[in-house]
Structures are given as structure tokens and as C-alpha cells.
Amino acid sequence: MFKWGMLVYNELLKIVKRKGFLVPLLLLFVPVLILGNWDYIEYQQALQTGDWQENMKLDIARKQEELRAFGQADSPTADILRQEIAVGEYQLAHNIPPYSEHSVFGFMNSAVVLTSIIGVLLIFYASSIVSKEHSMGTIHFLLVRSASRTSILWAKFAALAMLYMILSAVLMLYSFIQGVFLYGKIAFDSVVVTAVGNIAVTESMMMATIKAYMLDFLPMLLFAAIALCLSVLLRSSGPALITTLLLFLSKGSLAQLLSKYEWSKYVFVMHTNLRMNIGGLGGQTETMFSIAVLLFYTALFFLIAFFAFQKRDIA
Template identity: 30%
Template sequence: MVSFIDLIRNENMKLYKRTGTWVMIGLIILAMSGVGLFTKFVLDSDAHINWKEELKTENMQLESALKDTEQMGVGNDYVEQQLAINHYRLENDYPPVHSESLWGFMIDVTNLTGFVALFTIVVAAGIVANEFSWGTIKLLLIRPVSRSKILLSKFITTILFAIGMIILLFSLSFIFGSLLFGVSGVEQPHLVYQDGQVVEQNMITYIISLYGFNSIDLFMMLTLAFMISTVFRSSSLAIGISLFLMFTGPQLVQLLSNYEWVKYILFANTNLQQYTNGTPIVEGMTMTFSISMIMIYFIIFVALSWVIFEKRDVTA
């Protein structure tokens, strides 16, 4: 009797036997190395050396902008918070995090989760559709295992691939950052403005939170690609639609941000950072609302995948 663990192990073996999988992993490492080497040897910024003077100049500009908004009777919470953080840095001798440092490099590398999303979409789009195109789906379904378990093993394998890529990105960014920029300033905290005061947070915790926020969009696009792959049995269609929506969805939401109904679109809710360091796309939106909408879309995508895969006739 084939166990569920055996199914997941088998799917992982098939995934990592493919040359394309290792090419994707290599490209992620290459991209991260390129960011590090460019920052180390090409960027060559000295702004962090005279950071106190730079910060004082910035504060003057922020205070001027704040006065202008106050005269117009408009508040500017972001400017006030940034001023408070800047004053806190000057008082406690905490320089801003710059790219040519371990923490700065690790923060910059979080932007590469976009590449992880792209490669994960490719995996999710092919893990079911390729079984149909290669004709191996019949061999898979004659096993004494339910279709639900087979599909779930493929979905979990895709999620494990995405999580593995994120962990790899985080781990190697720390190693590369330490080698290229050293570990000086590793004790520096991340500063946030909460409840009317500046609060110090652990920098590693902050960086992990960035990965968490960025991963929401990743996992939703993964689920969408998996659903399209299962429903239409076409990896190219799943890749095309998913990538198109990933790149154009947020821009479309911005264009339609004046309409109240836009808050029900998936891409208006996947960026939860709009609630922590920004303003919601539509006034009145809350983090609870966005999380609820994400869960609704997730359930719809998963339900469509399971229902259609269970009912599909593959005997012909």
C-alpha cells in the first residue's frame, strides 16, 4: 500500500531529477551573487559615512514638507513618523541601514522573491499538466491511492519547493552578506513607529517578516497556476496567465483604485504591508478584510482543482 508520505517523496524525486529544477536554483543563486558583487564593487556609495549630516538635511526637508501640509490643513503621518525615527537615530547613534552592509544586503535580497515566484509558477504549472501531456497520468491513477491524495501530494510538493527556495535565499543571503560586507553593525535594530513612539525590533525578525509579506503573493500565484494547470491540462496556459496577472494585477488595481469594488480583487489584498507602513488602496480596508479575501480566493482555487480532477475522465 502506497502511503501519502511515499507519494510526496516520489513527487519530490521527479521534481529534483529534472535539469530545469536545478537550473532555476542556480539562477536564484547567480542573481543573488550578482546583487552582492554589484553592491560591493560597483555601487561604491559613501553616503553612509556622513550619515548624520545626511540625516539632518533630510530632517530639514521633512520639516518643511510637514509645515506645508499643516498649512493646507492636511496631516502627513508618514512624514511625522519618519522624522521621529530620524531623531531617534541621531540621539542613539543608530545609522540608517545601507546596502553595503549585511542587513542592507539581506533586505535588498528579499526583492528576489519575485524570481522565486516566477520559478514556482513554472513548477506549479507543469506538475499536473505534464502528467497529461506525457501520458503518465494513467499510470499514476491506477495506483491504489485516491485521486485527492495524488493531487494533494503534488500541491504540497510545489509548496515545499517554494518554501525551500525562500529558505535557500535567506540562508545564502546571510552567508554572502557576511563574506562580502562583514558582520559589523550586526547588533543594529530595526526601528518602527508604534503607538506614538519609536520602538526597536530585532533585525532578523524584521527581515523574516519581509519574506513573509512577499510570500503571500507567491503562494497565491502558485495556487492559481496549479488550479489552471489542473483544470485546463496546459502548462503553457497556466504559466502565461499566472505571469500576466502577477505583473499586471497590481497595476490594474492601482488604475481602478477610485472604485469601491476594487477591494474585492485578489491583488488589492495580497500586499499586507499596506497596513504596516502605508495606506490601504481603498479607504476603510483592514488587514482582517484582506486576509479574509485571500482565504476566499485560496479556497476557490483549491476547490476548483480538486472537484475537476476528481471528476475528470482520463480513460480515453
């Protein structure tokens, strides 16, 4: 176990010690700054809208009118309207203004959308974590050690998983710093109101933020597995990087395109937004199904990479 842990540590060290590793790490603060400015402008606008309770009542009445147009029909749009009405009624009943989410922890929760940038970085490193060993000739030195090929590939994959955690921690730190700068003392009293089914519930903003990062972990790991698999098969980082990036950036469009087919529920691009599922639209059963699909495809791509890495001769 200690030996395998050292392998993972060494693989992670290779990534961290790469030339230019600090550049994307520092540049990650730029989108946090931009998002922070937008968030603060929204906060100021929300404060100037007057009586939030009266506005909330009017908004609920409008959504109820829209919902009546659907009748008894069940549709995703109707489900969203029911959830928004439930959230609005809860906020009114418990005197929780909509701008209460604009706080230090609230901004940290908003910054979760920037995990897509982490996904891009993860794909970049995954696509070259094996092929770079070939191009630099270090694969020979790696394989003459006592560690098996299985342990080596597992260590590389585990290092990618740890890299996601490190980058997520950095993003959380950046968003916390920006949140403190923007909102000061408005930090620890914020809650997020969400709907599970059609029932509104509250959750600590900090817990909601941690959960969001955890829910993004598996989809990001899947794309890392795809990039790793292509890198092993092609022995080249370029095609692996471009192919996986195109797939990652177009996953939303592909999901929308395939949604009309019944069999699409077995395609992984339909399940890469676990945060939407956990919000209540899919319910617990669909969320577990999405997790199972993501685990299946992650294991599949890793196994393909594993067998290719095991059988291929090192020239």
C-alpha cells in the first residue's frame, strides 16, 4: 500500500513540477474576478428592486398562471415551474429574501460553474500523462522498476483524481477570497433554498458548495478516463486532447440532440450534470442511475486503456 502511495505521489509530483503548471493555476483567478463582479452587480440590482416580498408574490402568481396552461400534462418545464413556486413560497413563509444568497459562501457556491475550467485542465494533463512518457523516453525507466504496469496506470489515474481535488480546493480558496472582498461580514448566515420533488428545503450554503464540487467529480473523472484511454491507444497527446475536449465542450449539445431517443439514457453525455439531477428533477432513483452510468463508462474506458497498456510493446 505504501509503495502504491509513493507511485501516486510521484505521478502527482510530475504534474505539479511541469513547466508552466503555475500559469493556469494563477489564471484561474481571472474568471473568479469576472464572476465576482457580475455577482455583485446582481446583488446591487436586487437591493434596488424595492419590496422583495411583493415582487416575489407577483412572480409566484405569474408562474402559477403559466403552470395552469400545462393543465395536468407532465413536462420538464412544468416540473421546473412547480419547483420555483415551491421555493418562492418557502422564502416568503420564512422571510428569506432572494438576495440572501449573495454572500461569501453564496459566491463560493456560484463559482462552482467554473469547474468546467478544471475539467479542461484535467483533460489536458490526462491526455499527456502516458503519451509524454513515450515521447520523452521515460517509459523505459518507468517499466524497469518493480512496479507492475497495472500499478503504474492506476497510479496515473489516481493522480488525476487527486489533481481535481487540488484544483477544486484552489478554486474554492480563490472564490472565498473574492467573496470576502465583495461581501465582507455577510458570510456565515446564508442558506440555499432548493426543491426536492416539489418540496422546498434549506441547506447550509457551505455544505451545498462542497456537495456541488463532489457531484462534479465523477463526470470530470470520466472525461479524464477518456483522455487517458486515447492517450494510451494513440501514444500521442494531441489527438487525445482535441477529441476529448470537443466531446467535453459539446456534451450539452449532444445531450439535447440525443434526448428524443429512448436509448439515449444509456449514453454518458446524458448524465454529466449530476447537480441538475440532485436538484430534484430526476429524483433519487434517476440520480443513482446517472452515477451508475458514469461509473460504468469510466471503468470501461479505463479498462480499455489498461489492456492496451498491458499488451503493447514499448519501442
